[in-house]
Amino acid sequence: MNPTIETTALTKQYNDTVAVDGLNLSIPRGTIYGFLGPNGAGKTTTMEMLVSLVTPTSGNATVNGVSITDRDALREQIGYLPATPPLYDHLSAREQLHLTAKLRNIPPEDAAERIEGLLGEFEWSDAADEPTGDYSTGMRQATAFIQAILHEPPVLFLDEPTNGLDPRAARTIRDHLTALAENGTTIFLSTHILPVVEEIADDVGILYEGRLVVEDTPDALIHRRGTTEESTLEDVFLELTTDDTTTGWGGE
Amino acid sequence: MAETHWLRHTFQLTRAILQARVRGMRQNRYQYRMLTLSAVLFLLVILILGGIYAYGFHHATGSVSLSAGGTQPPLILSVVWLAFTFYMYRRATWYAWDLIDTSFLLTTVSPLTAVLSILLSESSLLYLILLLPTLGVLGAFLYGFAVPASIVMIPLTTALFTTTACVVSYAIGFAVLVQRGGDRATRNRWLYYVVRILIGVVIIGYFLSTVGIGPHVSIPRTNLVSLLPPGWFIDVAATGTPVIHSPARAVAAILGSLIVDGIGIAIIYQSAVAYWYDTPTSED
Numbered sequence: 384m385n386p387t388i389e390t391t392a393l394t395k396q397y398n399d400t401v402a403v404d405g406l407n408l409s410i411p412r413g414t415i416y417g418f419l420g421p422n423g424a425g426k427t428t429t430m431e432m433l434v435s436l437v438t439p440t441s442g443n444a445t446v447n448g449v450s451i452t453d454r455d456a457l458r459e460q461i462g463y464l465p466a467t468p469p470l471y472d473h474l475s476a477r478e479q480l481h482l483t484a485k486l487r488n489i490p491p492e493d494a495a496e497r498i499e500g501l502l503g504e505f506e507w508s509d510a511a512d513e514p515t516g517d518y519s520t521g522m523r524q525a526t527a528f529i530q531a532i533l534h535e536p537p538v539l540f541l542d543e544p545t546n547g548l549d550p551r552a553a554r555t556i557r558d559h560l561t562a563l564a565e566n567g568t569t570i571f572l573s574t575h576i577l578p579v580v581e582e583i584a585d586d587v588g589i590l591y592e593g594r595l596v597v598e599d600t601p602d603a604l605i606h607r608r609g610t611t612e613e614s615t616l617e618d619v620f621l622e623l624t625t626d627d628t629t630t631g632w633g634g635e
Numbered sequence: 636m637a638e639t640h641w642l643r644h645t646f647q648l649t650r651a652i653l654q655a656r657v658r659g660m661r662q663n664r665y666q667y668r669m670l671t672l673s674a675v676l677f678l679l680v681i682l683i684l685g686g687i688y689a690y691g692f693h694h695a696t697g698s699v700s701l702s703a704g705g706t707q708p709p710l711i712l713s714v715v716w717l718a719f720t721f722y723m724y725r726r727a728t729w730y731a732w733d734l735i736d737t738s739f740l741l742t743t744v745s746p747l748t749a750v751l752s753i754l755l756s757e758s759s760l761l762y763l764i765l766l767l768p769t770l771g772v773l774g775a776f777l778y779g780f781a782v783p784a785s786i787v788m789i790p791l792t793t794a795l796f797t798t799t800a801c802v803v804s805y806a807i808g809f810a811v812l813v814q815r816g817g818d819r820a821t822r823n824r825w826l827y828y829v830v831r832i833l834i835g836v837v838i839i840g841y842f843l844s845t846v847g848i849g850p851h852v853s854i855p856r857t858n859l860v861s862l863l864p865p866g867w868f869i870d871v872a873a874t875g876t877p878v879i880h881s882p883a884r885a886v887a888a889i890l891g892s893l894i895v896d897g898i899g900i901a902i903i904y905q906s907a908v909a910y911w912y913d914t915p916t917s918e919d
Contacts, residue, residue: 434742435741435742435912436737436738436741436742436911436912437912437913438912438913454741454745454746455637455638455745458638458742458743458744458745461742463738463742465738467738469736469738469739470739471651471652471655471736472655472659473654473655473656473658473659473662474651474654474655474658478651478654482647482648482651483743485644485647486644486647486648486743486744487743488639488640514658530739
């Protein structure tokens with residue numbers, strides 16, 4: 384089966400800085416892929432290249448069979464939640480979501496049903512008519528999450544989706560992601576909350592200084608180097624993202 | 636595969652952006668009061684100066700001419716157009732950095748839809764700011780001349796004024812942003828600032844000299860600003876009225892505006908695409 388997300392030597396260079404260096408990824412359909420790395424590793428740049436917000440310097444990539452250079456076709460395939468929720472502060476969540484539904488060509492009846500259903504799951508249908516600028520960080524994040532999945536895209540790119548969420552809302556998003564992946568949606572998830580990745584990700588890739596240093600399942604990573612039973616993905620992450628420790632892990 | 640329903644999306648997006656911006660302005664009481672006060676003052680200045688000028692000219696010559704080369708109305712309109720263009724340029728260079736909007740826009744609609752929506756919403760916002768002066772001038776024209784054509788020509792003049800000011804300012808704004816973000820500009824940033832300061836000094840010096848402030852400089856009474864094409868919008872506004880105007884300049888103003896808008900949108904589109912897709916948005 385062809386991978387849903389595939390990159391070949393994907394590189395982005397800004398002036399003298401190489402943000403992403405020859406990245407090769409192959410992510411099958413229905414996978415939750417945890418994309419980890421310290422600040423400045425190149426995670427967001429990678430994601431922005433994959434959603435076609437940034438033009439690669441070299442290399443190529445396809446998302447659900449569509450080249451990332453074909454922006455018009457790519458938009459139909461993806462949902463994107465950036466680290467800062469892209470909301471108009473003076474529109475309410477309901478207005479923002481209905482706008483998104485119109486721009487995504489979702490029929491009005493379907494849009495209303497989906498929006499009310501999703502707002503209900505996050506338990507704030509009543510607050511959905513307030514301006515999003517008055518929301519807490521978590522409510523803004525969840526509104527932007529609903530916005531990203533509203534058109535039921537085959538591929539989701541999420542940058543810190545549980546940032547600022549209360550435990551209940553974070554759980555709702557995790558449950559959603561798991562259910563979406565079971566139905567065939569491929570999820571590219573970047574987060575610093577490693578227990579979330581450990582819990583829901585099928586595969587994990589760790590990026591360090593623009594290069595993919597290791598890629599495997601969370602369990603395999605944890606048990607790969609004779610770690611103790613108490614070891615977590617966090618221990619692996621910390622060990623891998625320090626200078627001179629990336630050899631011997633089978634990374635690129 | 637091009638974006639389907641791009642025109643419909645453009646209007647939907649424009650409406651949403653405009654709605655959000657107007658709400659934002661209304662919530663910011665200081666900004667709201669300043670804009671309202673500016674609109675009222677602008678209206679009063681236009682009516683009082685226009686009235687005095689028309690009365691004086693009529694008293695001296697027996698007719699009212701608003702658009703003869705070198706006279707004050709085209710000069711005032713050109714200066715106001717330049718001022719609005721500069722204001723919108725500042726907004727363009729600030730607004731384009733607001734990448735929170737573009738991460739939503741560019742993963743939802745095409746860059747062309749995004750560009751058109753931004754321009755339409757900005758032009759509409761400028762139109763709203765000028766609505767009161769437009770209605771005031773329209774009222775004065777209808778009261779003074781009772782010509783129905785003014786009902787079309789005065790709002791059309793404001794539309795030409797606002798769209799050209801927006802398009803020109805955004806074309807310059809995006810070109811500056813692209814240049815500022817480029818490799819060469821990064822290396823020679825000091826030169827960029829020197830050029831900016833020099834241009835600013837020349838513009839300020841020129842305007843000060845035209846109003847006689849500072850060292851005496853011999854400036855011909857018919858100065859360059861009064862000959863700028865935005866001054867021709869006066870001829871559009873006066874079409875159909877007994878005010879002496881130039882129909883040829885009115886036609887040139889309308890066609891010229893359409894050409895400026897068309898070429899400007901093409902330049903903005905190219906610059907915006909270069910800027911949006913090639914400028915770093917994150918250090919991660």
